Amino acid sequence: MPAIRTDPLAELLPRIASGDRLAMRRLYDATSAKLFGVCLRILSDRDESEDVLQEVYLTIWRRADRFDAGRASVMAWISTIARNRAIDRLRARGPLAYADPVEDLEIEDGAPGAQALLEAAQDGEALGRCLSELDARIQAAIRTAFFEGITYEALARRLDAPLGTVKSWIRRGLLKLKGCLER
Template sequence: MAGSSGREDEDGRHYLVERLARIAGGDKSALKDLYDRTQAKLFGIALRILNDRREAEDVLQDVYLSVWMKAADFDPGRASPITWLATIARNRSIDRVRQIGRRDERDIETALDVPDDQPDAFQVLTARDDHDRLVACIGELDERTSHAIRTAFFAGRTYQELADTAEVPLGTMKSVIRRGLIKLKGCLSR
């Protein structure tokens, strides 16, 4: 089940990467597709930072203009498409806050005094993307290794408990998990 969700997420990532490549080639329909798929997330980032719907809508237009002009700069080896887009939205929103601050003679530094214990939208999107990649990579492991890693690291079972349940020596279970973690590291570094 987790494997299919991971596959769908990986398909979505490939879809966005492909759209950005087409945008870099001047394909306006690819920009529309990208907009339809990502505008809600990016608008949420802008709205959270700006706290003004009209300003957030203006920033969103700037974001997609930047995407149109800079799509060729996107490197899927350095960031996921949604992380790259979220960073643009965040930076444009912060720039707009600074502009508004100067125009309205408000000090942007006062915003630092407002406590916010919740992660911002950028952090949530980044964590979600990292989580989705981890789930997809775990889904690529064989069932025995996947189960051992999930049980050890997410359910808190010890290696000895896993070895006893699987009726294998402790050294075998450690090897299974170690090889699985090496495969995960390789998958996550792609």
């Protein structure tokens, strides 16, 4: 029987929900570099990324009681918040604001990357197996959208495919992943 891995950050969320500032500080110290990287990759602007990061931690502070460890790890949950906030900010700029990804703005923090955290998670192996069962282009679209944090619009441009087609690929792929993971 495999050893059960616990999420070391999961113990912080109930404390944050009850107003524990020290727990919030520990979460910030453990995750801010990673979340800043998510924001920076999407926005390609340090100042805006810092603003969005502040919004992310305010959201975490207000919504910590909504975290469900049965659905996702803490890192996955807060990374999703960061990704969504950054995309909202990007959309607020207007349609001309989408820039090509800037690779040299990545910040190394020495911690394992999102892919490594997923692989280390208890269900990482199942996710990898299920992803490998998908068609190569659908698998690539899902990996790019969710692991690189780019918008569907930018992904459609990168793949030189219509936006609706890319959205359909991802939707169908996510439904297949869900079915596979429920087996």
